[in-house]
Amino acid sequence: MVFRYCLSAFGLLAASDLQAAGGERASELYAAMQNRVFQIRVIDIGSGDKTSIGSGFSIDDKGFLATNHHVVARYIQKPEKYRLEYVDFEGESGAIKLVDTDVVNDLAILECDCKGGPFFVLGEELALQGERIYSMGNPHDLGMTIIEGNFNGYIRTSRYQKILFSGSLNGGMSGGPALDGLGQVIGVNVSKGGEQLSFLVPVEKLKALYKRAKSRTANIDFMEVMRKDLQEDQRLFYEDLIQKPWRVENFVKMKLPDDIHASIKCWGDTDDDPDLRYQYVYQNCETQDSIYIHEDHTTGELVYQYDWLASDELNKIQFFNLLESYFYHMDLDTAYEKEDVTNYACNARFVEIDGMRWRASTCLREYKKLRGLYDLQFVIASLDGDKEAFILSLAAAGIEKKNVEALLKKLMSHIKWIN
Amino acid sequence: MDKLVFIVGKGKNAQFYKLDKDVVSVGRALANDIVIADGYVDARQLEINCAENRLKVTLMDYTNPVLVNGRPIENDSHFIALGDEVVVGRTVFSLHRESEVAEPTQKLFMARHLYSGFWRFILPLLALLLVFSCSVLLDVLQTPEKIEWGFILRNAFVFCLVIVVWSGVFGFSGRLIKHQHHFFSQLLIACGFAFLFMMAEPLSEYLGYAFDNETLVLLSFRLMVFMCFTGLLGLMLRLASNLKRSFFVAGGLCTFVLGAFWLFDYYDAEEFTPYANHFSVVKAPIVVFVEPLTIEQYLESVDQLFSEIEANDTDD
Numbered sequence: 213m214v215f216r217y218c219l220s221a222f223g224l225l226a227a228s229d230l231q232a233a234g235g236e237r238a239s240e241l242y243a244a245m246q247n248r249v250f251q252i253r254v255i256d257i258g259s260g261d262k263t264s265i266g267s268g269f270s271i272d273d274k275g276f277l278a279t280n281h282h283v284v285a286r287y288i289q290k291p292e293k294y295r296l297e298y299v300d301f302e303g304e305s306g307a308i309k310l311v312d313t314d315v316v317n318d319l320a321i322l323e324c325d326c327k328g329g330p331f332f333v334l335g336e337e338l339a340l341q342g343e344r345i346y347s348m349g350n351p352h353d354l355g356m357t358i359i360e361g362n363f364n365g366y367i368r369t370s371r372y373q374k375i376l377f378s379g380s381l382n383g384g385m386s387g388g389p390a391l392d393g394l395g396q397v398i399g400v401n402v403s404k405g406g407e408q409l410s411f412l413v414p415v416e417k418l419k420a421l422y423k424r425a426k427s428r429t430a431n432i433d434f435m436e437v438m439r440k441d442l443q444e445d446q447r448l449f450y451e452d453l454i455q456k457p458w459r460v461e462n463f464v465k466m467k468l469p470d471d472i473h474a475s476i477k478c479w480g481d482t483d484d485d486p487d488l489r490y491q492y493v494y495q496n497c498e499t500q501d502s503i504y505i506h507e508d509h510t511t512g513e514l515v516y517q518y519d520w521l522a523s524d525e526l527n528k529i530q531f532f533n534l535l536e537s538y539f540y541h542m543d544l545d546t547a548y549e550k551e552d553v554t555n556y557a558c559n560a561r562f563v564e565i566d567g568m569r570w571r572a573s574t575c576l577r578e579y580k581k582l583r584g585l586y587d588l589q590f591v592i593a594s595l596d597g598d599k600e601a602f603i604l605s606l607a608a609a610g611i612e613k614k615n616v617e618a619l620l621k622k623l624m625s626h627i628k629w630i631n
Numbered sequence: 632m633d634k635l636v637f638i639v640g641k642g643k644n645a646q647f648y649k650l651d652k653d654v655v656s657v658g659r660a661l662a663n664d665i666v667i668a669d670g671y672v673d674a675r676q677l678e679i680n681c682a683e684n685r686l687k688v689t690l691m692d693y694t695n696p697v698l699v700n701g702r703p704i705e706n707d708s709h710f711i712a713l714g715d716e717v718v719v720g721r722t723v724f725s726l727h728r729e730s731e732v733a734e735p736t737q738k739l740f741m742a743r744h745l746y747s748g749f750w751r752f753i754l755p756l757l758a759l760l761l762v763f764s765c766s767v768l769l770d771v772l773q774t775p776e777k778i779e780w781g782f783i784l785r786n787a788f789v790f791c792l793v794i795v796v797w798s799g800v801f802g803f804s805g806r807l808i809k810h811q812h813h814f815f816s817q818l819l820i821a822c823g824f825a826f827l828f829m830m831a832e833p834l835s836e837y838l839g840y841a842f843d844n845e846t847l848v849l850l851s852f853r854l855m856v857f858m859c860f861t862g863l864l865g866l867m868l869r870l871a872s873n874l875k876r877s878f879f880v881a882g883g884l885c886t887f888v889l890g891a892f893w894l895f896d897y898y899d900a901e902e903f904t905p906y907a908n909h910f911s912v913v914k915a916p917i918v919v920f921v922e923p924l925t926i927e928q929y930l931e932s933v934d935q936l937f938s939e940i941e942a943n944d945t946d947d
Contacts, residue, residue: 563929
């Protein structure tokens with residue numbers, strides 16, 4: 213068996229043999245490891261029934277389990293309404309308590325009364341690109357399963373480091389372990405992006421959280437833990453973004469920042485609808501992932517868009533009405549409940565940039581449970597041309613006050629009109 | 632000899648009695664010299680003695696007070712002057728000399744055109760056509776999208792239809808209440824105010840934009856809407872009903888209805904919304920009275936938003 217596994221790793225077996233080898237390895241791993249994987253349940257105290265489920269796994273013999281933050285997020289938000297419970301592979305259940313959470317990397321450490329049981333070894337080395345890896349969990353409450361897939365390295369454009377797992381995770385497997393062929397944990401199941409396109413949190417992040425969890429004392433305010441983690445994360449991100457020089461590229465008749473951060477991807481197009489009485493060119497750039505706080509609240513997104521409008525056909529009134537229709541804030545799809553955020557406070561002013569007159573509007577709202585963090589919306593439109601105009605809109609979720617001001621200042625000072 | 636004239640009521644519905652006697656009885660009974668059909672007036676309410684160039688009122692009943700220029704008569708008899716306003720029950724009367732000079736004649740608004748002949752019909756129809764044309768023109772001049780004539784013409788037609796139906800309702804009411812429909816006059820008035828109403832939104836937006844003041848947009852728009860509807864309703868009620876204070880009634884109605892809408896808007900704005908509602912008006916800079924800020928000044932205004940959030944949160 214070991215020989216077959218080594219051969220498969222060097223690509224010396226035929227495809228059918230590989231499949232057979234992988235399948236056998238999966239069944240061996242399942243048989244050996246199933247007693248280390250648990251279903252994690254959030255139980256509504258009122259009804260006594262489970263309200264959400266996920267997976268978790270033991271990481272030491274002291275009863276520590278690892279799972280995703282989003283599996284236990286509901287409990288963190290309302291600990292008076294919910295409690296946590298585990299169910300082992302034999303169907304036995306027991307109480308668990310939350311020890312620590314890492315909202316940024318979507319991880320949590322739990323503690324159960326199952327001390328002394330078998331546990332997973334947290335791996336030291338990453339698998340090779342294309343190597344067979346395995347993921348365990350309890351999809352849709354159907355029972356414990358193991359699936360196969362391929363390790364495809366880190367996602368280079370992710371703001372929050374993730375492993376690309378070419379396998380098919382399903383709801384309920386979140387928080388389960390991703391294993392290499394030796395049964396060592398290389399990551400934690402976290403999300404899926406499409407068919408055979410899933411994501412894992414690297415095991416290094418789990419190790420860091422586990423280390424912090426062991427030093428935790430009782431009576432932790434988890435909202436405060438989240439607030440500090442989020443503040444630190446945005447501080448690192450925006451300081452990096454603001455301090456590094458931005459590459460400037462031409463966008464129609466503008467010189468503008470382009471690809472301002474490695475985690476941001478841009479797309480663009482020109483609207484060539486023959487019925488349009490104007491030309492419209494746009495470029496949309498956004499970070500590729502976000503931080504899950506709870507089911508109605510995400511954060512961490514940064515989105516910006518450039519719009520270019522030009523027309524020889526429209527009169528002045530029509531052209532400015534067109535400009536007005538583009539002078540709006542992007543829909544920052546992050547929070548919709550008044551328990552989570554304040555109302556937006558907005559301004560709109562005339563601003564002079566580079567000798568030209570602009571109309572700028574900023575809207576801000578604060579996170580009610582995570583004080584000091586804000587959602588920012590910004591839009592600015594050129595006013596001096598009656599045949600051509602440029603609009604820049606930007607939205608940033610979960611940003612501190614000083615970074616709001618620094619980001620806007622740098623952004624506005626980078627807007628240049630090419631004559 | 633210059634006779635005294637006893638006037639019961641006011642305005643077009645007043646009744647006039649020329650007095651031939653020195654002592655005149657006033658009351659609800661038919662035996663009185665001046666008969667007042669008012670349930671709050673006694674059968675024989677009072678007497679007025681006009682002898683010796685003095686007007687002496689003698690009360691015969693005390694069920695309800697008799698007021699002279701708003702003040703109740705305290706004694707059994709009281710001297711009044713020519714032109715004093717006396718209230719008995721719910722009826723007003725006054726005494727005047729027949730030689731008193733009449734007030735100048737009021738001029739009717741466009742009487743030659745509105746009340747006679749060809750223009751009575753043509754002028755309102757021309758006004759309706761003007762409203763239709765303005766509605767189409769405003770849409771065409773303002774829309775940056777492809778001109779969809781069917782949509783624009785249908786909008787203008789529906790707007791004009793609303794004006795005709797509105798005028799028809801008031802015309803019908805006039806027919807029922809005053810036996811005169813005044814439909815074409817109603818139509819002309821409605822067209823005039825519809826035109827003003829069409830201009831209210833762009834005018835208020837340009838005004839607010841010129842001063843960079845969102846409140847000014849809101850206030851000027853609301854003021855224009857209030858004035859439009861009060862004027863429209865006031866004039867139309869004057870033609871369609873016997874109301875003496877039609878503008879007062881119209882103003883009251885508009886205050887109530889528009890006030891209710893605006894109150895609803897106010898409380899709606901206080902509610903939580905996940906959307907960023909900003910002053911989104913951007914107009915052609917025809918006239919702008921506000922100097923642009925520098926980037927640093929603008930960032931100071933952003934800084935104030937943080938204080939605003941904190942203050943609003945404290946209020947909650």
